[in-house]
Structure formats: structure tokens, C-alpha cells
Amino acid sequence: QLQLQESGPGLVKPSETLSLTCIVSGGSIGSRSHYWGWIRQPPGKGLEWIGSIYYTGSRYYSSSLKSRVTISVDTSKNQVSLKLSSVTAADTAVYYCARHRYNSPYSAFDSWGQGTLVTVSS
Amino acid sequence: DIVMTQSPDSLAVSLGERATINCKSNQTVLSSSNNNNFLAWYQQKPGQPPKLLIYWASTRESGVPDRFSGSGSGTDFTLTVSSLQAEDVAVYHCQQYYSVPFTFGQGTKLEIK
Numbered sequence: 318q319l320q321l322q323e324s325g326p327g328l329v330k331p332s333e334t335l336s337l338t339c340i341v342s343g344g345s346i347g348s349r350s351h352y353w354g355w356i357r358q359p360p361g362k363g364l365e366w367i368g369s370i371y372y373t374g375s376r377y378y379s380s381s382l383k384s385r386v387t388i389s390v391d392t393s394k395n396q397v398s399l400k401l402s403s404v405t406a407a408d409t410a411v412y413y414c415a416r417h418r419y420n421s422p423y424s425a426f427d428s429w430g431q432g433t434l435v436t437v438s439s
Numbered sequence: 440d441i442v443m444t445q446s447p448d449s450l451a452v453s454l455g456e457r458a459t460i461n462c463k464s465n466q467t468v469l470s471s472s473n474n475n476n477f478l479a480w481y482q483q484k485p486g487q488p489p490k491l492l493i494y495w496a497s498t499r500e501s502g503v504p505d506r507f508s509g510s511g512s513g514t515d516f517t518l519t520v521s522s523l524q525a526e527d528v529a530v531y532h533c534q535q536y537y538s539v540p541f542t543f544g545q546g547t548k549l550e551i552k
Contacts, residue, residue, distance in 0.1 A: 364481075364489065364532055364543040379540045380440070413488055423536050425479035427500065429488035 319343040321414050321430035329408075329437050335401040339414030339430060340394070347372045347392035352417035354426060355388060355399045357410040365410075369422040370397060377422050404437045411435075441466045441535050445544035451552040458520040460547045462511075462533035469513045470537065477537035480509055480518045483546075484529045492531075493518065525551065 325337035339353070346353060354369035368378040368388045378386050387400040397414055411434050415426035442465045452458040468477045476496035481489035491500045493509035496516055506521045520527055528551060533544040 363545045364534070366541040366543070369541075377539050381540070415488075418491075418494065422539070422541075423477060425491055425494035425534070425536060426481075426489070427491045427494075429490070432488050 319416065319428050321416065321428060323412060323414050323430045323433040325412075325433060325435070327434060327436060329404055329435060330439050331405055331437055332403055335399070335404050335408065335412075335435055335437075337399045337412055337414075337433065337435070339397045339399075341396065341416075344416075345392075346390060346395050346397065350420050352420065352422045352424070353390070353397045354415050354417060354422070355397075356413045356415055356426070356429075357408075358413070358432070359407075359410045367399065367401075367412075369417060371420070371422075406437050409435065409437045440540055441468065441538060441542050443533055443535055443542050443544040445531075445533060445547045447547060448545070449548040449550065451550045452520075452523045453552045454525065455522050456552075458523050458527070458549055460518045460531050460533075460549070462516045462518070462544050464514045464516075464535055466538075467513045468535045468537035476512050476516070477535055478509075478511070478516050479534045479536065480507075481532045481534065482527075482529045483532060489532060520549070523549075523551070 320342045355367040370376040385402045411432040413432040416428040418424040418427040478496040480493040483489040497509045530546045
């Protein structure tokens with residue numbers, strides 16, 4: 318059964334870089350069958366797509382975050398990573414990794430990790 | 440960016456009754472090339488990640504009870520719960536995956552009356 322597990326620091330200081338990893342088990346990122354994405358949800362608010370990536374490294378980013386976001390994939394470790402630079406309090410959110418249903422970013426997210434709360438505070 | 444607007448923001452329905460949630464996009468999410476609507480519905484219970492219910496606007500995900508159905512095309516979509524059960528209490532989100540950036544509605548909170 319597919320499982321996605323996000324991990325990383327729960328507290329990041331303003332102006333620093335948020336770094337998260339999503340480890341995939343029960344399936345292979347290199348299987349060519351799916352894109353993989355990051356989505357976040359500020360406390361009590363709605364969902365915001367951050368970006369998506371394929372095992373080849375082909376990636377798509379949110380226009381509003383593009384200047385600060387880097388998403389990468391490591392097929393040998395079966396993991397996807399997210400880096401968000403120059404964070405502020407507005408970046409405080411639960412960060413989810415999720416799988417696109419198909420090998421296209423233009424598909425729904427059919428499997429989600431449990432999410433990890435990242436708080437930006439000094 | 441495509442803006443997704445859900446209505447209402449919250450909804451209280453009696454057990455066994457029908458619940459209807461609307462989602463409107465400010466641009467079409469219907470592909471002329473394959474006639475699919477690039478629209479999904481998710482259910483999110485407190486403290487849990489979203490769960491995919493419906494994709495292509497009306498295709499139910501495997502394992503989702505058939506009391507959940509999706510309809511609509513172009514810019515106007517509806518999620519219907521035909522007979523509300525206690526376990527359906529959740530926030531429901533629509534999402535377009537027609538164009539980047541992919542965007543979600545603000546969510547609709549469904550409660551028991």
C-alpha cells in the first residue's frame with residue numbers, strides 16, 4: 318500500500334529556508350506512472366498548490382512562490398524534497414506531499430501524506 | 440490563475456437528507472481536446488489530509504460510497520451527498536487541474552443539523 322511521509326523541522330526562523338522531505342513507500346517514484354506534488358494549508362485556511370515534479374525532474378511551480386521554491390526528486394532514495402527560501406510567518410502551514418493520479422501534472426491528487434506542520438517564528 | 444469559488448461556506452443538513460455543494464471557476468476547465476472537465480473533489484476530516492472523492496468532475500474514486508456524486512461542466516460544478524451520514528462531516532474542497540497554477544476552492548464545511 319502506498320504511503321507518503323513528510324519530514325523536516327517543525328520550526329523555522331524568518332528569512333531562513335524551509336526544507337522538507339517526502340519519503341514514498343509501497344511504490345516507486347521512478348515507475349514513470351505518476352507526478353508528485355506539494356500542497357500546503359495554513360491553519361484554518363484552504364489548500365494551496367506549491368508545485369509538482371516527475372522522476373525525470375520535469376517540474377511545475379506556483380507562480381506566486383516560484384522565486385522561492387525548489388522541488389527535487391531522488392529516485393535512489395524514493396523521495397521528493399521541497400525547499401522554500403526567505404520564509405515569513407505567512408509560510409506557516411501544514412505541508413503535504415501527494416501523488417498525481419497519472420504521469421501528467423494535469424491530474425488529480427489521489428494519495429496524500431499525513432502532512433507536517435511548519436511554523437515560522439523567531 | 441483560475442479562481443475557484445465554493446458555495447456555501449458552510450452547510451448543515453439532517454442525517455439522511457441531501458447535501459449539495461457548488462463550485463464555480465472563473466474560466467472553463469473543460470478540455471476541448473478530450474471533453475474532460477479537469478475538476479476534482481476532496482473530503483478533509485479534522486486532523487487528516489484531504490481524500491480524493493471525485494475526479495474528471497464525475498468519476499468516483501475507488502472505494503468512495505455511491506452516495507457521493509459529482510456533476511457539472513465548463514465552469515459550474517456540484518458535489519452531492521444523496522443521504523448524509525454522520526461520517527460525512529468534513530470540509531469539502533474542489534480543485535481545478537486544467538491549468539497551472541492548480542487552484543482549490545476555499546472549502547465548504549458540512550455539518551449535521
